[in-house]
Amino acid sequence: MIAAFHRLFGAYPQAQGAAPGRVNLIGDHTDYAEGFCLPMPLAHLTQVAMARADGFCATSLTNNETRVFDPLGNPRGDWTDYIAGPIAELSKRGLDVPPVNVLVCSSVPQGAGISSSAALEVAVIRAALSLIGAEMADIEIARAAQAAENKYCGVQCGILDQMACAVCRPGEALLLDCRTDATSLIAVPPAFRFAVVHCGEERRLTDGAYNIRRAAVEAAASMLGLRSLRDASVESVTTLPDIEMRARARHVVSENARVLAAVEALHSSDVVRFGALMNESHRSLAVDYEVSTPGLDRLAASAVAAGAHGARLTGAGFGGCIVALIGSADAASWWARVAAENPSAWAVQL
Ligand code: GLA
Numbered sequence: 001m002i003a004a005f006h007r008l009f010g011a012y013p014q015a016q017g018a019a020p021g022r023v024n025l026i027g028d029h030t031d032y033a034e035g036f037c038l039p040m041p042l043a044h045l046t047q048v049a050m051a052r053a054d055g056f057c058a059t060s061l062t063n064n065e066t067r068v069f070d071p072l073g074n075p076r077g078d079w080t081d082y083i084a085g086p087i088a089e090l091s092k093r094g095l096d097v098p099p100v101n102v103l104v105c106s107s108v109p110q111g112a113g114i115s116s117s118a119a120l121e122v123a124v125i126r127a128a129l130s131l132i133g134a135e136m137a138d139i140e141i142a143r144a145a146q147a148a149e150n151k152y153c154g155v156q157c158g159i160l161d162q163m164a165c166a167v168c169r170p171g172e173a174l175l176l177d178c179r180t181d182a183t184s185l186i187a188v189p190p191a192f193r194f195a196v197v198h199c200g201e202e203r204r205l206t207d208g209a210y211n212i213r214r215a216a217v218e219a220a221a222s223m224l225g226l227r228s229l230r231d232a233s234v235e236s237v238t239t240l241p242d243i244e245m246r247a248r249a250r251h252v253v254s255e256n257a258r259v260l261a262a263v264e265a266l267h268s269s270d271v272v273r274f275g276a277l278m279n280e281s282h283r284s285l286a287v288d289y290e291v292s293t294p295g296l297d298r299l300a301a302s303a304v305a306a307g308a309h310g311a312r313l314t315g316a317g318f319g320g321c322i323v324a325l326i327g328s329a330d331a332a333s334w335w336a337r338v339a340a341e342n343p344s345a346w347a348v349q350l
Contacts (some may be wrong), residue, residue, distance in 0.1 A: 001013075001016070001047055001049055001103065001105050002049065004061060004103060004105070005049045005051070005101075005103045008059050008066070008101075008103065009051065009053070009057075009101040009103070011051050011101075012051065013049035013050055013051050013103070014050060014051040014052060014131055015049070015050045015051075015127045015128070015130035015131035016047065016048065016049045016050070016127055016130065017047075017048045017122075017123045017124065017125065017126025017127030017128070017129075017130060018045050018046065018047045018048070018123050018126065019045070019046055019118070019119040019120075019122035019123040019126065019165040019166065020041040020042055020043070020044060020045050020046075020108070020119060020165060020168065021041070021042040021044045021045075021046070021108035021109075021114040021115050021116060021119050021165070022039045022040065022041055022042060022114060022115045022118070022119075022161060022164035022165055022168060023039065023040055023042055023114055023194065023196050023314050023321070023323050023349075024037055024038065024039045024160065024164070024314045024315060024323070025038045025039065025040055025173055025194065025262065025278075025314075025323060026038050026255075026258055026259050026262045026277060026278060026281050026312065027039075027160075027176075027255060027256070027258070027259040027262075027281075028255065028281070028285060028291075028312075028313070028314065028315065028316070028317070029213060029217075029251065029252065029255070029285070029289055029291065029316075030178065030252055030255050030256055030259070031157075031158025031159055031160040031176075031178040032156070032157070032158035032178075032214050032217065032218075033178075033217050033218075033221070033228045033229040033230055033252045034178050034179035034227070034228040034229075034230040035178055035179075035228075035229070035230050035252060035255065035256040035259070036175065036176065036177060036178070036256050036259035036260060037160045037164075037174075037175075037176045037178065037259065038173050038174065038175055038176070038259050038262060038263065039160060039163075039164035039168060039173070039174050039176070040164075040168060040172070040173045040174070040188065040194070041164065041165075041168035041169065041170055042108070042114060042196065042348070042349055043170075043349060044106075044107045044108040044109070044114070044119075044348075044349070045106070045107055045108065045119070046104065046105075046106035046107075046108050046116065046119035046120050046123045047104070047105050047106070047123060048083075048102060048103070048104055048120070048123040048124050048126070048127040049102070049103045049127065050100045050101065050102050050103075050127045050128065050131050051100060051101050051131075052098050052099065052100055052131070053099050053100055053101040054099060055068060055099050056068060056069050056070060056071060056084070056087075056099050056100060056102075057069070057100075057101050057102070058080055058083050058101075058102040058103070058104065059101075059102070059103050059104070060079055060104045060105075060106075061103065061104065061105040062104065062105065062106045062110070063079060065079075067080050069083060069084045070084065071084040071085075071087040071088040071091065071097070072088070075152050075153065075154070079104075079120075081152055081153050082117050082120045082121055082124070082148075082149075082153065083102055083104070083120070083124050084152065085121065085148030085149065085151070085152030085153055086121045086124040086125045086128070086144060086145055086148045087124065087128060088148065088152060089125075089144040089145075089147050089148045089151075089152075090125065090128055090129075090144060092147075093144065095128075095129070095132060095134050095136075096132070097128045097131065097132060098131075098132075100128075100131065102124070102127075104120065104123075106119065106120065109198065109348060111202050111203055111320070112198050112203075112320050112321055112348065113203060113313075113314060113315030113316055113317070113319070113320030113321050114196065114314075114315065114320075114321055114348065115161040115164065115165055115315070117149065117153070117161070118145060118149070118161035118162045118164070118165040119165045121145035121148055121149060121162065121165075122141055122142070122145050122162060122165040122166045125141050125144055125145060126141065129141075138166045138167045139163070139166070139167065139181055139183070141162075141166045142159060142162040142163040142165070142166040142167065143159070143162070143181075145162040145165070145166065146158075146159050146161075146162045149162070155210065155211075156210070156211050156214055157210070158178060159176075159178055159181065160176065160178070163176050163181070163183065164176070167183050167185075168185075169185060171187065171188055172185040172186060172187055172188060173185070173186045173188050173266065174186075175259070175263055179228070179230055186263065186266055186267070188266065189266070189269045191269055191271050191327055191328060192266065192269075192271060192274065192325065192327070193325070193326050193327055193328070193331070194323055194324065194325055194326070194349075195303075195308070195323070195324045195326050195331060195334070195335070195347065195349065195350045196314070196321050196322070196323050196324075196347075196348040196349045197299060197303065197321060197322055197324065197335075197338065197342075197345050197346070197347055197348060198320065198321050198345060198346050198347075198348050199293070199295040199296050199298075199299045199319060199320065199321070199322065199342070199344070199345055200295065200342070200343075200344025200345050200346065201293060201295045201296075201319035201320075201344070202319055202320075203316065203317075203318045203319040203320045209291070209318060210316055213248065213289065213291065216244070216245055216248045217229055217248055217249065217252055219245065220232075220237075220240055220245050220246075220248060220249040221249075223240060223241075223245075224236055224237075224239070224240070229249055229252045229253060230256065232249060232252075232253050233253065234250070234253055234254070237249040237250050237253055247287070247288040247289070247290075248288065248289060250284075250288050251284045251285065251288035251289040254280075254284055254288075255281060255284060255285075258277045258280060258281050258284075261273070261277055262274055262277045262278075265277065271309045271325060271327045272309055274309065274310065274325055275304075275308065275309025275310025275325045275327075276309075276310060277310065278309075278310030278311060278312040278323070278324075278325060279300075279304065279310045279311070279312065281312045282297075282300050282311065282312035282313055282322075285312065285313055285317060286313075289317075291313070291316065291317030291318055292313055292317055293317075293318060293319055295319070295342075295344070296313045296317065296319070296320075296322060298341075298342060299311075299322050299338070299342050299345055300312060300313065300322050300324075302337070302338050302341040302342055303322060303324035303326075303334075303338055304324075305337075305341075306329075306334050306337035306338050306341075307326065307329040307334050307337075308324040308325055308326045308327075308329065308334065309325040309326075309327050310324070310325050311323065311324035311325070321348060331350045332350075335347055335350055
C-alpha cells in the first residue's frame with residue numbers, strides 16, 4: 001500500500017485508516033425501524049492512505065481507476081462519492097480536510113451485501129481524522145459515515161453497516177440497539193463457526209426496492225400510532241389493514257425477537273437454537289419481506305442440507321450472500337457439497 005502510494009503520487013502517505021467488511025448474523029431490515037441487529041466483522045479489509053496535495057484525487061487499486069473529485073461539489077454517482085461524502089460530512093462537523101491524494105485498496109467484495117461501501121466510508125474518515133490530528137468516537141464515525149451514505153450516496157440505509165464497520169472487533173458479535181445506538185460486544189464461542197457464501201447473483205434493484213421496504217415499514221408504524229415498529233407487538237400488527245404491509249411489519253417485529261433470542265443462544269452456546277433462528281429469519285425475509293431470490297433460497301437450503309445448523313440471507317437481500325452456522329462441521333467438505341449443488345456460488349469466508 002505504501003509503496004503503491006509512492007509510485008502513484010510521488011510521496012509517502014501521511015495518514016492511513018482501515019475498516020472491515022461485515023456479515024450480519026441475524027437482524028436484517030430492522031435497523032431503520034429502531035430495532036436490533038447482530039453483525040460480526042469479516043477478515044476482509046478496506047485500507048485507505050492519504051497525503052496532502054494540491055487537489056482532491058483518488059486511486060482505487062480495486063477498480064484500477066484514478067479520478068479527481070470535489071467534496072464541495074455534487075455527488076458524481078461513482079465510487080469517489082464514498083470518499084467525497086465522508087470528507088464533506090467531516091467538514092460539516094467543523095473538521096476540514098485539506099485537498100488530498102487518496103489511495104484505496106480493499107479485499108471486501110463490492111455489491112455482495114457485506115458492506116464494502118460502509119467499510120470505505122469508515123476507513124476514509126479514520127484516515128482523514130489521523131491526517132488532521134482529530135479524534136472522534138467510533139459511534140460518531142459511524143453516524144458521519146451513515147449521513148454521507150444517506151445524503152451523498154442517495155441510499156436511505158439505517159446505521160447497521162457503518163456501526164458494524166466502525167465498532168466490531170474480531171471474534172466478537174455486536175448487539176446493536178438501533179434506537180439508542182447502544183452497542184454490546186459478545187464473544188463468539190468457538191463452536192459458532194460461520195461461513196459466508198455469495199450466491200453468484202449481483203444484487204439487483206437494491207436501492208429502489210430497499211427504499212420502498214423502508215417506506216412501508218414507516219407507514220405501518222404511523223398507522224399504528226407508533227414512532228417505529230420497535231414498539232409494535234405481534235398482535236398489533238394483525239390490525240393493519242393492508243395484507244402486504246402486515247407481512248412487512250410482521251417480519252420486523254418477529255426479527256427483533258429473534259435477535260434477542262439469538263443473543264441468549266450465543267450466551268448459552270446453543271448452536272442448534274441459533275441455527276433454528278437463522279432458518280426462521282431467512283423464511284421471514286423471503287416470505288414476509290420478499291427480499292430473497294431463488295438463488296439465495298436454494299443456497300440457504302443446500303447449506304443446511306450439507307450440515308449447517310442454520311443459514312439465512314444476510315444484508316439487504318436481492319442477491320449477494322448467505323451466512324451459515326457450520327459449527328464443528330468440516331468446512332472443506334461442507335463447502336464441497338454446497339458448491340456442487342450451487343455452481344455459481346463462491347465462498348467469501350469459510
Ligand atoms: C443494507 C443497509 C442496512 C440494513 C441492511 C438490512 O445493508 O445498508 O442499513 O438495513 O441492508 O438489514
